[in-house]
Amino acid sequence: MIKPIMKDPIFLAQKSAPATMLDLPVAQDLRDTLEAHCGGCVGMAANMIGVSKRIIIFDDNGTAVVMFNPEIVKCSGPYEAEEGCLSLSGTRKARRFRSIKVQYQNERFETRLKTYTGWTAQIIQHEIDHCCGILI
Numbered sequence: 001m002i003k004p005i006m007k008d009p010i011f012l013a014q015k016s017a018p019a020t021m022l023d024l025p026v027a028q029d030l031r032d033t034l035e036a037h038c039g040g041c042v043g044m045a046a047n048m049i050g051v052s053k054r055i056i057i058f059d060d061n062g063t064a065v066v067m068f069n070p071e072i073v074k075c076s077g078p079y080e081a082e083e084g085c086l087s088l089s090g091t092r093k094a095r096r097f098r099s100i101k102v103q104y105q106n107e108r109f110e111t112r113l114k115t116y117t118g119w120t121a122q123i124i125q126h127e128i129d130h131c132c133g134i135l136i
Contacts, residue, residue, distance in 0.1 A: 001028075001029050001032055002029075002032045002033050002036045003029050003032075003033045003049035003050065004049070004050070005033075005037075005048055005049070005086045005087055006047060006048050006049060006050045006087055007087050007088070009088075009135060011047065011050075011052070012047055012048075012087055012130065012133070012135055013133045013135060014047070014052060014133050015131070015132055015133045016045070016046065016047055016052045016053050016054045016055075016130075016131045016132075016133070017052060017053055017054065018053070018054055018069050019046075019053045019054050019055045019068040019069050019105075021109055023046075023051075023053050023055060023068070024107065026046050026049075026051050026053060026055050027055060027057070027066045027068075027107060029049055029051075030044050030046060030049065030055065030056075030057040030066065031057060031064055031066070033048075033049055034057050034059075034064060035064075037086060038059075040086070041086050042058060042059045042123050043056065043057060043058035043059065043123040043124070043126060043127045044056065044057050044058075044086070044127065045127045045128075045130030045131055046131075047130055047131070048086060048087050048130060054068065054069045054070065054131045055067070055068050055069075055131075056070055056124070056127035056128065056130070056131065057127075058120065058123045058124055058127060059120075059123070060116075060120050061120070066106075066107055067102065067104035067105070067106075067124075068104060068105040068106070068107070068109065069104060069105050070102050070103070070104040070124070070127075070128050070131070071102065071103050071104070071128075072100050072101070072102055072124075072125070072128060073101050073102070073103050073113070074100065074101035075097035075099065075100045075101070076097060076098065076099045077097055077098030077099050078095060078096070078097055078098075079095075079096055079097070079098060080093055080094075080095060080096075081093070081094050081095075081096045081122055082094070083122075083126055083136050085126070085135075085136060087130075087135075088135065088136070092136040093136075094125075094126070094129075094136045096121070096122050096125050096126075097121065097125065098117060098118065098121065099115060099116070099117045099121060100115070100116055100117075100121045100124060100125060101113065101114070101115045102114055102115075102116060102124060102128075
Protein backbone atom coordinates (compact mmCIF):
# COMPACT_ATOMS: atom_id res chain seq x y z
CA MET A 1 0.00 0.00 0.00
CA ILE A 2 1.26 3.49 -0.83
CA LYS A 3 1.78 5.34 2.45
CA PRO A 4 2.00 9.10 3.09
CA ILE A 5 5.49 10.51 3.61
CA MET A 6 6.28 11.38 7.23
CA LYS A 7 7.53 14.94 7.59
CA ASP A 8 7.55 15.34 11.39
CA PRO A 9 11.21 15.99 12.36
CA ILE A 10 10.58 14.93 15.97
CA PHE A 11 9.36 11.49 14.84
CA LEU A 12 12.11 11.17 12.23
CA ALA A 13 14.81 12.02 14.82
CA GLN A 14 13.94 8.95 16.93
CA LYS A 15 16.06 5.80 16.63
CA SER A 16 14.17 2.95 15.01
CA ALA A 17 13.62 -0.38 16.79
CA PRO A 18 14.98 -3.62 15.35
CA ALA A 19 12.76 -5.23 12.72
CA THR A 20 11.33 -8.73 13.14
CA MET A 21 9.54 -11.14 10.82
CA LEU A 22 6.28 -9.52 11.96
CA ASP A 23 7.43 -6.43 10.05
CA LEU A 24 7.53 -8.15 6.64
CA PRO A 25 4.39 -6.30 5.44
CA VAL A 26 6.27 -3.01 5.91
CA ALA A 27 8.64 -4.08 3.11
CA GLN A 28 5.74 -4.22 0.65
CA ASP A 29 4.48 -0.82 1.79
CA LEU A 30 7.99 0.57 1.24
CA ARG A 31 8.10 -1.00 -2.25
CA ASP A 32 4.73 0.48 -3.19
CA THR A 33 5.59 3.91 -1.78
CA LEU A 34 9.04 4.02 -3.38
CA GLU A 35 7.53 3.06 -6.74
CA ALA A 36 4.93 5.83 -6.38
CA HIS A 37 7.76 8.35 -5.83
CA CYS A 38 10.28 6.87 -8.30
CA GLY A 39 10.52 10.14 -10.20
CA GLY A 40 12.30 11.86 -7.33
CA CYS A 41 13.26 9.19 -4.82
CA VAL A 42 15.83 6.35 -4.89
CA GLY A 43 15.52 5.02 -1.34
CA MET A 44 13.37 5.06 1.78
CA ALA A 45 13.49 4.03 5.40
CA ALA A 46 10.46 2.71 7.26
CA ASN A 47 10.24 5.80 9.46
CA MET A 48 9.58 7.84 6.31
CA ILE A 49 6.21 6.05 6.12
CA GLY A 50 5.55 6.31 9.85
CA VAL A 51 6.98 2.95 10.98
CA SER A 52 9.84 3.22 13.47
CA LYS A 53 11.62 -0.01 12.49
CA ARG A 54 15.11 -0.65 11.01
CA ILE A 55 13.99 -1.38 7.46
CA ILE A 56 15.23 0.30 4.29
CA ILE A 57 14.64 -0.02 0.57
CA PHE A 58 16.78 1.37 -2.21
CA ASP A 59 17.23 1.23 -5.96
CA ASP A 60 20.27 -0.86 -6.85
CA ASN A 61 20.68 -0.31 -10.59
CA GLY A 62 16.99 -0.80 -11.32
CA THR A 63 16.23 -3.43 -8.66
CA ALA A 64 14.50 -2.50 -5.41
CA VAL A 65 16.43 -4.06 -2.51
CA VAL A 66 15.01 -4.35 1.02
CA MET A 67 17.27 -4.66 4.05
CA PHE A 68 16.13 -5.46 7.56
CA ASN A 69 18.33 -4.26 10.44
CA PRO A 70 21.14 -2.90 8.23
CA GLU A 71 24.42 -1.91 9.87
CA ILE A 72 27.51 -0.47 8.21
CA VAL A 73 30.42 -2.58 9.44
CA LYS A 74 33.19 -1.04 7.32
CA CYS A 75 33.58 2.15 5.31
CA SER A 76 36.28 3.92 3.34
CA GLY A 77 36.81 6.93 1.11
CA PRO A 78 35.06 9.80 2.90
CA TYR A 79 33.67 12.69 0.86
CA GLU A 80 31.17 15.55 1.15
CA ALA A 81 27.82 15.12 -0.58
CA GLU A 82 24.73 17.25 -0.95
CA GLU A 83 21.45 15.38 -0.53
CA GLY A 84 17.73 15.91 -0.57
CA CYS A 85 15.02 13.90 1.16
CA LEU A 86 11.30 13.40 0.61
CA SER A 87 10.73 14.00 4.31
CA LEU A 88 12.58 17.33 4.38
CA SER A 89 12.59 20.39 2.15
CA GLY A 90 15.75 21.53 0.39
CA THR A 91 19.17 19.92 0.31
CA ARG A 92 21.86 19.58 2.94
CA LYS A 93 25.50 18.59 3.12
CA ALA A 94 26.36 15.11 4.42
CA ARG A 95 29.58 13.19 4.97
CA ARG A 96 29.51 9.93 3.05
CA PHE A 97 31.88 7.11 2.15
CA ARG A 98 32.62 5.80 -1.35
CA SER A 99 32.66 2.17 -0.20
CA ILE A 100 30.66 0.53 2.59
CA LYS A 101 30.22 -3.03 3.81
CA VAL A 102 26.72 -3.66 5.14
CA GLN A 103 25.48 -6.47 7.35
CA TYR A 104 21.72 -6.94 7.11
CA GLN A 105 18.93 -9.48 7.00
CA ASN A 106 17.04 -10.28 3.82
CA GLU A 107 13.30 -10.96 3.62
CA ARG A 108 13.86 -14.52 4.90
CA PHE A 109 15.76 -12.96 7.81
CA GLU A 110 18.98 -14.60 6.70
CA THR A 111 22.03 -12.53 7.64
CA ARG A 112 23.98 -11.21 4.66
CA LEU A 113 27.12 -9.13 4.19
CA LYS A 114 27.66 -7.09 1.04
CA THR A 115 29.91 -4.28 -0.16
CA TYR A 116 28.43 -1.33 -2.04
CA THR A 117 30.18 1.55 -3.76
CA GLY A 118 29.39 4.88 -5.37
CA TRP A 119 25.84 6.16 -5.69
CA THR A 120 24.26 3.01 -4.25
CA ALA A 121 26.50 3.25 -1.17
CA GLN A 122 25.44 6.88 -0.72
CA ILE A 123 21.74 5.97 -0.86
CA ILE A 124 22.20 3.19 1.71
CA GLN A 125 24.07 5.52 4.08
CA HIS A 126 21.27 8.08 3.86
CA GLU A 127 18.62 5.47 4.66
CA ILE A 128 20.60 3.92 7.52
CA ASP A 129 20.97 7.44 8.94
CA HIS A 130 17.16 7.59 8.97
CA CYS A 131 17.08 4.37 11.04
CA CYS A 132 19.48 5.99 13.51
CA GLY A 133 17.38 9.15 13.82
CA ILE A 134 19.95 11.20 11.90
CA LEU A 135 18.45 13.81 9.60
CA ILE A 136 20.57 15.37 6.89
